[in-house]
Amino acid sequence: MWLLVHGFGTWDGGKGTFSSLVSLLEQYKVDYQHVSYPFNFTLNTEEAIEAILKIAQPGCKILAHSNGCTAAYECAFLHDLWIKHLIMAAPPLDPGLMFPATIEAVDICWNRGDRIVDPANVWRTLNDVVLNRKRTVVAFGTMGRKGPMGTSKRIQGHPFHKTVRHSGYFQGVHAKRILGLMEPQLRGELLI
Numbered sequence: 207m208w209l210l211v212h213g214f215g216t217w218d219g220g221k222g223t224f225s226s227l228v229s230l231l232e233q234y235k236v237d238y239q240h241v242s243y244p245f246n247f248t249l250n251t252e253e254a255i256e257a258i259l260k261i262a263q264p265g266c267k268i269l270a271h272s273n274g275c276t277a278a279y280e281c282a283f284l285h286d287l288w289i290k291h292l293i294m295a296a297p298p299l300d301p302g303l304m305f306p307a308t309i310e311a312v313d314i315c316w317n318r319g320d321r322i323v324d325p326a327n328v329w330r331t332l333n334d335v336v337l338n339r340k341r342t343v344v345a346f347g348t349m350g351r352k353g354p355m356g357t358s359k360r361i362q363g364h365p366f367h368k369t370v371r372h373s374g375y376f377q378g379v380h381a382k383r384i385l386g387l388m389e390p391q392l393r394g395e396l397l398i
């Protein structure tokens with residue numbers, strides 16, 4: 207079973223984000239309250255973590271988008287959630303992030319044209335300094351635009367064309383590519 211964790215700019219519980227994949231997968235959407243700017247990174251991440259931990263079983267598989275990637279990572283890092291496979295699309299995390307051993311395999315989907323993740327560094331500063339809400343985990347950053355750094359064999363980067371929009375990973379041929387990472391045997395089943 208896959209847990210689908212949407213980003214924070216979603217008002218429909220992630221339905222629009224993952225709609226092309228939902229019919230083919232045994233899945234559970236992790237939904238959490240929409241909190242408006244400028245409080246998103248801290249408050250929404252905390253709500254998403256709580257929602258994930260309520261339903262996740264050890265050895266779960268997670269497909270996360272944008273800030274949902276941050277929440278999934280923190281579940282493993284802070285709460286020792288064992289994740290068998292984590293697929294991150296457009297993660298607003300530091301490209302040099304070290305993944306804990308509680309995550310067996312990581313696939314990171316990124317594209318150099320995704321400028322939506324660029325403000326992550328500014329939002330981190332806003333949360334830490336202005337709101338005095340210290341993060342306990344690594345820095346936010348531009349992994350969604352630059353891809354992962356490092357040489358670990360369990361972490362694979364998947365560059366997408368720079369014209370893919372921030373939420374475009376789950377549409378058309380891009381959705382087929384994501385599905386191929388999730389359940390390769392279903393790749394040909396997705397109608398686009």
